[in-house]
Amino acid sequence: MDTADFRRELDRRLAIIEDPTHNDPAAKDMPRGDWIALFAGCVVLIGAALAWGYPW
Amino acid sequence: MVKQEPDVTTSTAGEFTELPVLPQERLWGFWQFTSVNVGLAIATWAFLIGGTVALFAGVTTAIAATVIGNLVGVVLVAVGTCLPSAKYGIEQYTALRSVLGSNGVRTLIAILVPLTGAGWNAILAIMFGRAVTNVLNAVFDAGFDPNGPVVIGMSLLALLVSWVVLSRGPVSLEWVNKIVAPVLVVMTLVMLGVILANHSWSDLMSAEALAPFGDPRLDFAIALELSFAVAFAWWPITGNLARLTRTQRVSFWPNMIGLFGASVVAGLVGTFAALVIGDADPTAWMVPLGGAVLGVLALLFVAFANVTSIVAQTYSGGLGLIRAGGSVVRRIPWPVFVALLYTPPAIVVFWPATFYDNFFKFVAWVGMAMAPLTAVYLTDFFLLRRGRLVLRGLYEPEGVSRYSFWWGFNPAAILAIAAGSVTYFLLLDPITFESAAIFTYTTASLPALLVTAVVHTVLSVAWVRRAGKGGYGEPVAGNDRTPVEEAVG
Numbered sequence: 001m002d003t004a005d006f007r008r009e010l011d012r013r014l015a016i017i018e019d020p021t022h023n024d025p026a027a028k029d030m031p032r033g034d035w036i037a038l039f040a041g042c043v044v045l046i047g048a049a050l051a052w053g054y055p056w
Numbered sequence: 057m058v059k060q061e062p063d064v065t066t067s068t069a070g071e072f073t074e075l076p077v078l079p080q081e082r083l084w085g086f087w088q089f090t091s092v093n094v095g096l097a098i099a100t101w102a103f104l105i106g107g108t109v110a111l112f113a114g115v116t117t118a119i120a121a122t123v124i125g126n127l128v129g130v131v132l133v134a135v136g137t138c139l140p141s142a143k144y145g146i147e148q149y150t151a152l153r154s155v156l157g158s159n160g161v162r163t164l165i166a167i168l169v170p171l172t173g174a175g176w177n178a179i180l181a182i183m184f185g186r187a188v189t190n191v192l193n194a195v196f197d198a199g200f201d202p203n204g205p206v207v208i209g210m211s212l213l214a215l216l217v218s219w220v221v222l223s224r225g226p227v228s229l230e231w232v233n234k235i236v237a238p239v240l241v242v243m244t245l246v247m248l249g250v251i252l253a254n255h256s257w258s259d260l261m262s263a264e265a266l267a268p269f270g271d272p273r274l275d276f277a278i279a280l281e282l283s284f285a286v287a288f289a290w291w292p293i294t295g296n297l298a299r300l301t302r303t304q305r306v307s308f309w310p311n312m313i314g315l316f317g318a319s320v321v322a323g324l325v326g327t328f329a330a331l332v333i334g335d336a337d338p339t340a341w342m343v344p345l346g347g348a349v350l351g352v353l354a355l356l357f358v359a360f361a362n363v364t365s366i367v368a369q370t371y372s373g374g375l376g377l378i379r380a381g382g383s384v385v386r387r388i389p390w391p392v393f394v395a396l397l398y399t400p401p402a403i404v405v406f407w408p409a410t411f412y413d414n415f416f417k418f419v420a421w422v423g424m425a426m427a428p429l430t431a432v433y434l435t436d437f438f439l440l441r442r443g444r445l446v447l448r449g450l451y452e453p454e455g456v457s458r459y460s461f462w463w464g465f466n467p468a469a470i471l472a473i474a475a476g477s478v479t480y481f482l483l484l485d486p487i488t489f490e491s492a493a494i495f496t497y498t499t500a501s502l503p504a505l506l507v508t509a510v511v512h513t514v515l516s517v518a519w520v521r522r523a524g525k526g527g528y529g530e531p532v533a534g535n536d537r538t539p540v541e542e543a544v545g
Contacts, residue, residue, distance in 0.1 A: 006074075013076050014448055017145075024079045026142050029443065030304045042131060046124050053120020055272035 074379060076447060077145035082302045086310060089301050093314020095237035096290075098244060098322050100183060100338065100361050101176070105286050106326020107336035108416045111267045113279040115260050118327045121276055125283020126320050132505070133288060134311035136434035137295030142307030144447055148295025148433070149376065153450050154527070155436040158457075159464025165380035168292060168425070169373040174400035175418050176369060177215070180362040181405050182412040185210035186339040187359040191352050194343050202337075203409040211405035214359070215398045218366040223391040236361045240322075243354060248325045250345050255332050263331035273496045281484060282416060284501040285423030286323075290315055291430050293372065337412075370397055420486035420500075427501040428476030431508035432469050439509075440516055444532045458527030466526060468515035476508030 016022055084092065109118050137148045144151065152161045185207040192198045192206070200206040251260075268275045294315070298307040329341045339358065343351030374397055378385050385393070404411055411418070437443060449458040461467070484491045484500035491500075521528040 010075055010451055013078060014451070016078060017076060017447060024145070025303050026079070026082060026145065026301070026307075028304065029143070030139065030308060034305060034308070038131065042127060045127055049120040049123045053116045053276075055117065055276055 074147065074150060076150075077299055079302075082145070082300055084301045084306065086306050089297075089306055090310035090313050092297060093310045094241070094318045095314075096293075097314045097318035098237050098240045099365055100240070100358050101179070101365070102244075102319055102322035103326035103329070103338035103341075104179070104183065104415060105282070105419070106323035106328075107330040107338055107341075108419065109279050109282055109323065110265060110327045110330035111336050111416065112265055112269065112275045112282075113327070114263055114265050115328065115331065117265075117272070117276050117279055119324060121279035122283050122320055122323055122327070125280045125285075126287045126316050126323075129284045129287020129501075130290065130311055130316040130319075132430050132434065133291050133294055134298075134308050134315070136430055136437070137291060138298035138301075138307040138311060139304050140433075140437050140443075140445070141295035141299040142301050142304045143443075144445060145299050146447070146450065147299060149380075150450050151295070151437070151445065152433065153457075154441070154445055154459040155433055155466065156469050157459070157461040157464045157466040158454050160461075160466055160470065162380040163465075164429075165376050169377050170397065170400065172292070172422065172425075173370060173373045173397060174404065175421070177218075177366050177398065178211075178401035178404035178411055179415060179418065180366050181211040181214040181218075181401055182207065182408045183339060184214035184359045184362040185405070185408065186337060186412070187342075187355040187362070188213075190339050190343065191355045191359075194348055194352055194355075207408050208406055211408065212402060214363055214366065215402050215405070218363050218370065219391075219394055219398050221363070222367045222371060222394050236364050239357060240361060243357070244322050244325050247329055247341070247345055251325070251328050251332055260328060260331065266330065266334065266336055271496070274491070277491075277496045277499055278416075281423065281495075281499045281501060282419050283323075284427070284499060285419045286319070287315070288426035288430055288501065289419075289422045291426045296372075370394065373397070417486050417489060420484060420489065423501050424477050424480040424486055424504070427480060427504045428473040428508040431476060431505040432472050432512050435472075435509040435512050436469065436516070439513060440528055441532075446527070446532055449527060458530050460527075461520070461525050466520065468520045469512055471515060472508045472512035475511045476504040479507040480504040 017024070106118075106122075109122060113121060140146075140151050141148050149161050149165060152164070156164060186202055188210040189200045189202065189204075189207050193200055265275060269278065294311065301307040326338060329338070329345065330336045333341050333344050335341065339355060342354040342358070345351065346354055374393065377397075378393070388396070437445075446458060451457075452459075454460050454464045480500045480503075482492060483495045483498065483503060516526070516528060520526045
């Protein structure tokens with residue numbers, strides 16, 4: 001694809017994405033519950049690993 | 057014409073990668089992306105990393121350090137690269153124009169791809185050489201030196217075969233997910249079964265580290281640092297894959313199963329094997345663990361798997377270089393270009409002991425580069441831009457784009473990365489592996505992350521934003537939201 005083709009295809013895609021009716025499920029941010037689960041999981045796992053395996 | 061449907065096996069192929077993907081082009085749901093992640097994680101280098109951790113840690117320390125290091129590293133890398141790329145459907149190097157500037161990204165690729173490619177390819181080629189040499193020793197009782205001319209010759213052969221394969225196109229990439237990864241999963245489980253069948257858990261727990269520093273806390277910190285570094289080493293590729301996932305949740309959680317879970321399992325199996333056999337080199341484990349026949353088959357497969365890994369990463373990195381280099385690089389014939397990429401590792405393999413047996417130093421270099429890169433991208437996207445980008449601006453030229461800086465470079469990000477790397481160097485010298493006293497309690501990656509984030513934030517707010525550069529001061533939300541923001545933000 002040469003530069004002109006690339007630019008044309010890019011413009012086509014940006015026009016679709018910038019259309020107010022365009023709906024992409026990936027644009028929705030990760031739910032707050034996922035962040036809480038991630039944080040809690042990390043704290044538990046790191047805490048357990050340190051308690052068990054750190055040479056205190 | 058542009059490819060409307062990306063080929064899964066060559067997802068980095070062609071100019072398609074630089075364009076934002078549309079919803080119907082997002083190929084991967086949860087389990088498909090999980091499978092890709094597991095395939096990436098279960099590679100021969102996972103054994104090598106596990107063996108390296110065994111140099112400094114026994115089983116208890118290795119499990120704790122491997123779990124913590126990989127968890128923290130993979131979470132930061134996946135949050136920092138996968139969520140933006142999935143949200144906007146773009147490669148992370150496209151998004152990084154908002155952080156480093158357009159020429160800053162080109163420079164990063166021009167430095168990162170040849171250096172890391174040379175390092176990993178040399179390691180994998182020498183591993184191939186050692187594997188074949190061990191096969192010859194096992195079958196013919198040849199007694200070849202593990203650092204001798206046979207290993208060097210076989211390492212060069214690995215690079216030559218990789219060049220021949222890649223010169224004809226990226227066909228071998230398909231082998232990685234379809235053949236190599238599943239067989240390596242089976243090999244990992246068989247190795248674990250053999251180890252546990254022949255050694256009690258108490259035997260394993262009492263196995264001594266192979267070459268510890270002697271201070272248990274320092275050994276823990278080193279094992280932790282190596283685990284951080286191997287997790288940060290995923291940074292250059294994760295976002296480029298995540299752009300093909302259907303939601304941000306799907307772009308994130310599979311990393312925890314693959315890059316975290318599978319890496320930890322494979323790495324720890326490597327650690328256990330190294331501890332019970334007393335050698336950190338994975339090519340020395342197969343015959344003692346599996347016997348002559350199974351061991352030789354396993355070694356031959358390791359050699360084959362290494363060639364596919366060399367080809368896959370060179371192809372991916374090479375395309376990045378071509379896009380960054382523009383018309384000058386595009387004029388070089390593909391076989392010549394691939395040969396140029398293989399030249400640095402072809403020189404390095406002449407010193408197999410110096411490089412392969414000091415793998416942990418290479419890993420520290422990787423950590424010194426990747427931890428600051430992870431931090432600067434995370435800070436810029438989530439803190440300074442509140443998780444919002446204007447897609448069109450990423451494709452507009454310097455001077456027109458809101459993401460314009462000075463001659464295409466963002467000095468704040470560059471200085472922050474430099475500050476992070478210097479911090480790392482002061483805490484852990486990758487050349488000598490000497491560490492500062494405080495390293496035992498802080499590691500090197502975590503302070504490097506923190507320093508990078510603070511320097512980038514301060515310089516961006518106090519300097520770049522005030523200068524009206526980088527789009528930091530321009531509204532992208534609320535009443536002033538542009539159509540792009542309404543659509544994808």
